[in-house]
Amino acid sequence: MKIIFFIISFLIVSIVYGQENYRGIIADQQNDELPGVKIQNLNNKKLSRTSIDGVFTIQAAVNDTIEFTFSFYDTLRVIAGKEIQLNGSNRLTMRYETQEMGEVMIIKKRMADFNVGFMPPIKGVRLNTGTNSIIELENLSGAKSTGNAREMYAKVPGLNIWENDGAGIQIGIGGRGLSPKRTANFNTRQNGYDISADALGYPESYYTPPIEALKSIEIIRGSAALQFGTQFGGLLNFEILEPVKHTPFEFTTRNTVGGYGYFSTFNRISGTHKRMFYQAYHQYKRGDGYRDNSQFYQHQAFAQIGYYLNENWTVSAEFTHMNYVTKQAGGLTDLGFAEDPRQSIRDRNWFAVDWNLLAVKSTYEINKSITLDIRAFGMMSNRRTIGFLGKITQTDLGGNREMIYSDFMNGGVEARFMKKYSWFKNEEGNTAKVKGALLIGARVYQGETQTRQGTAADGDDANFMFIHPDDVEGSSFVYPSINQAFFAENMFFVGEKWRFNLGMRLENISTSSEGFYKQYVVHPLNFDTLMVNRVNDSNTVARTVPLFGAGVSYKAGKNSSLYTNITQNYRAINFTDIRVTNPNVVVDPNMKDEYGFTSELGFRGLLKDIMIYDLSAFYIFYGDKIGLAPKPKTVKKERTNIGDAQNYGLEAFAEIDWLKLGSKRRNWSLNTFVNASYINANYITSKEPNYIGNKVEYVSTFMVKSGISSTFKSWTLKIQGSFNSPQFSDASNAIEPSGDAVIGEVPAYYVFDFSGSYKFKKYFQVEFGVNNFTNASYFTRRATGYPGPGILPSDGVSGYVTLQFKFAK
Template identity: 35%
Template sequence: MKSLIYTILLSQLVVFAAFGQKAAINGKVTDGAKQAIVGASVTLKGTVRGVQTNTNGEYVIKGLRNGEYTLVVSSVGLKNKELSFTLQENEVKSLDFELEDETYTLKDIQVVASRGVRGNEHLAEVDGYSINATKKNEVIKLDNLNANLAMNNSRQIFSRTPGISVWENDGSGIQLGVASRGLSPNRSWEFNVRMNGYDITPDPMGYPEAYYTPPMEVVDRIEIVRGASSLQYGPQFGGLMNFVLRKPDISTRVTVESQNTTGSNGLFSTFNYIGGTEGRLSYTAYYQKRFGNGWRDNSYYNTDHAHAELSYAITNKFKIGAEATYMTYKSQQAGGLTDAQFAQDARQSVRSRNWFSTPWLVPSLSAEYIFSEKTKLSWKAFGVIAERSSVGNVSAITTVDNLTSNRQVDRDYYNNYGSELRFITDYKLLGLNNTLASGLRYYNGNIDRKQQGKGTISQDMEFNIEGDYPRDLDFNNINKAAYFENIFRLNKKFLVTAGARIENISSTMQGRFSLSNGVANNLTSITRNRSFLLFGGGAEYHLTEQSEFYSNISQAYRPVLISDLTPPATTDVIDENLQDARGYNFDFGYRGKVANYLNFDVDYFYVNYNNRIGTITQTNAANQRYQFRTNLGRSVSQGFEGYIEFDPITAFFKKSKIGYVSMFASIAYIDATYRDFKTTSVVNGQVVEGNLSGKRVENAPRKINRFGITYNKKGFSVTWQMSDIGKAYADASNTEVANAAATTGVIPAYTVQDLSASFKFLKHYNFKAGVNNLTDERYFTRRAGGYPGPGILPADGRTFYISAGFKF
């Protein structure tokens, strides 16, 4: 026994000694003018090890074993360099690099490197574990924007992304409501919303509402892949929206950053960050505190966000990581307005006791193994432990809020977990270079929904109730999926993709639907189990080194959601016989750039949405109108999207001592209409038949145009932006005249302008300022059928902000 213990101890000492005897490489990366390149990527080919150069262009990679390596150095707009070398035990090798200018192609992430153009990028054909070739996609780099990031201002963040509609009813910046191509922006639920590649919604296949949005001050980029992402990420019609947080700073041991913002209506925000790398260990953490009174009366908010992340390279080929995100907030909901109230004073509120809170915890574990330069494997496990709690008066806005009456309390509890395994490899077939991506997914979502509780008469946020919740339901949703997608490179210019995804969704609903005089009305347990296949394919042709045609068609599927199956605490009525929706997305486009002064992407799209779920205005026997949520037959969204950004100074003069200018236009024409669907209503005791054919899809403006111009010189930059959005309808019936509760009717067209500026000085410091809604327009983007309405939810009028920060 003793000899065994001695053997184990001796082996551990050998291991520790081996780990102690490590080599390292360091050096400096410069350009042709001998200037240091900041943020250049320095990676060891075929491994998980890599760093970025610091503000002096320096890098260091520690903890390496002896052996042969290939170092790859790259930076946007410059030629990559590779160098093979051998390391001895305990050797510290210095390797300096000078990168030359290059005209680069769409095979890399597309970045316009001009000093003036600061446009959106596109994902590489193969990025990480995903195939993006042939697909309409965008990458929004937050560093490229002058925007009110402290308040997550969506119309500025998505300004260069054509066809994105935004619901601007949450001035606190807590929740995001965006959609594309005629889909519903309701808490972004038509997108598969992820952060760092994993789900952050309550349940992507059962309740995909995005109650959590990360602070934009910590987001490095937003990746958007339109509906063609359905094979690799899930069958949502809208596609993928992935928030990629800034990774641990791999250029220094410690980076410290702070950004502090103040502004209109008592706004104060403080964002604080620390991160770095020591040998094989990388870490990062941030905390954001934000509070204010809001533009409207009764719109107080107070939020806290925290995040921590660790990653460790166990070997050069194997890395593990863990991260956790927590958010909590207190948000007062001003409620809706009638049309008359909105016209009188859009800032007023007739609800002073409505509150909302969603504490949100998202933990995640990850592992990555690099088999070779061509083959690698990734695993993620993640969960959502969260709540959605509301209290207040949820009756029609025409109902007076009696301050001595009991409020209604509704609460959801989410306990969900999932796992994804992704594999990608490059291989040769018939002399052609191909890429295969495949994966497995398991997700288990559980929602405990408690509604219609009798709350207190208090003015503040509290969720105590008298007695039991009349409605107490339990939902369980299990999703299993497998997919593959392949790139076939037929020659250097032409490639095609093909793939399939198999999904299985099992949904169970049980519990108490209501209480009547103490007697429970229990539901018979309902289980829906369905399996289906999705197929997709595309093609891409590189017309030049810097431009390409692309096209893709992919099937989509939207299961009936939990919120669809039960009436929420609103004035809406829900059809009990809702069916799942099916359809497909098609794209054909041309994108690219001209030299380093013009960036463009234009495309035609077609979205076929069968059995679409939506709302229609009905009239009951009492001649009262109400919102009815049901399958509305088939809708088709088709149109054109275009994005162009141009830097005239670089185009005509190459260089300038007075600064650079970029002008952009993001334009979309969307024809989203219903096909044949018969309707009936009761008018004066008579049944009246109608048809939705030709009616416009609700919440789908025909034009979504945004224009802007940016001037920058050295560390100074200023951007003016205008959003010009067409009118829309709140219901599928296209009701022109609003009802008394303001839940149906026209959503008028509007134009709004923003102005933002930033100044970076002395390397480490910055100052930012801006005015949102420059001309103080009065407009709204949403008529809510229920919470946080009902009624018109006004967008914010003119507000300003100023911000100061540092980074060391």
């Protein structure tokens, strides 16, 4: 027994002491370090991953086989003691998969040098085709604390931006001639799950994550957008920074002061310990606002915790909370705006939002070619408005105010299954004539919105209480919605140059409304109420909508491609708009869903790492477009299906680093970018003959953003200009403004911004800038209701300074 015990002990000791920690760095063909590479010793089954700097450590004995795997890269196998040594100076290179090499190279370089790029064909459990942009925010210069959309989205062509919120609390963008109202024409998501009020009945978002918390912003348009929904605008996805992988604790604080009493503090902790990763942040901002009666405060908080069940299976949970209260300065008439855009004639209007999101995600890499992703999400939120809703030409004489209170609840589950495959391999089995990926997914979603409108207490404070909560004076409705969807997308690569994709989506949608509204009979002389009629109303609409899309891409050069695609679109009516009483607007009770299609042709690429470019032409058919127009034989405006519209145009983006034109490498850069679009959007049919040929509302025919930036050692400086040509605010294309300023032209405007930063060698960074440094007086929107009605002036000149401190254990 002693001999046997000695032999076993000797073998154990030999095995233990035969194992050594091999260290090194993993990089790609461009010599950039790769974080998160999966490492496995095929002999002892030990597992590891590279740090954020590409550093790896793995236990192995001499002659053990060590395998390195990473998405979009060929698997790498090396022999311990032969191809890697114990001295720790190992630097290994992983090569891009042949079919995806060009576009992965493009995106990596663009991220590093231009802060904008195009997504690879396959990313996680998503397929990316057609027009897509990814905005990398880490080194992007601009007013991040206030989320200045002019600067953040400056390099995405075709976006029209509403700029009546200088604090970045709520974003409003629309693309290719689509309305910017609360970004409702995009399927808006955070980390891949819904964040809007109701994806079907009310796809507007009152929540926007802080730019300081984001890694990137993704915009996908074209046929690939069918994976995410039916919207004409496509996908807008906010990617929150991932927890740091190289340390168990990292702390970041960013504190900003700016004009008009602005202050913001953003604080984040993050880390990874063994198999667990986590992060949490909180942002608080407050200010007095550019105009009188515009003070606000906002809290945002986010927490994430996750766990690697094994090297192939990750689970995580995320919770988001946001609340804010802001005083609404109201709208102005054209004369009032010309006299003083900072004035306010409403001092009792308030707006408040409370937003809560919960998401649970599971991603399982079954093997190198099969991945299953499941995410469940839910939301419980509300919005409250209180004030005087009368026309801006009416004086607020005090007394009781009008209040609208909406509760939003929704939840859903979305599952995605991706299978990569290869066909027609050669005899050696090394290469295939056709490679591809099949994505299959399903989604179940249910939402419910409750909206009440009635009389609230007088005064001038933010007292969101109905006088008669059990029997409101205006209306009370419940809007349930149910949705089941199935989608499939197939992308296949033929040879080295061609890529094809086919997609479909089947939507089953049921939207309903049930409740009551009150009609008042008023004496024409003394305005006394003679009679009140309570009208009960209910409505249910169920429909099944099949949608299809297809695209082709041709690799014209090493780093360039030509692409085209076409996809169907669909947008359900917003029931929440139908029964909310607005003294300035009536709603057509016979409104129908909108439908249509989008097609595009484009050419994009990278020229020798010197210039990035994207040129595209698009055509959108928009059937039964809903908009605002004067109601015949009345003084009111009507929200109705105006008719069929077409949006077509050209988009162009290019950025060049002038100093790379020389052969000598320099430690500074000088970049110029131009982002220009031409959009012709007009009505081709209408029930109102006078509208045929008219321009679609809130579409600038020409939009240009251009800037010049330079980096030298630790300094970054940038100047940017933005131009929008005139826009119409309604389908009648009225140039002369109405007396209440709800209808009329939105004039052309120019805006210039300056920003800069300085990075210290360790811990600290300073950012600074001046937005609208020429103090241009302009507006981008005429509101029909909250936060107007009337002209909503954009902010004048405003400066800011941000101090960042980052510490890692």
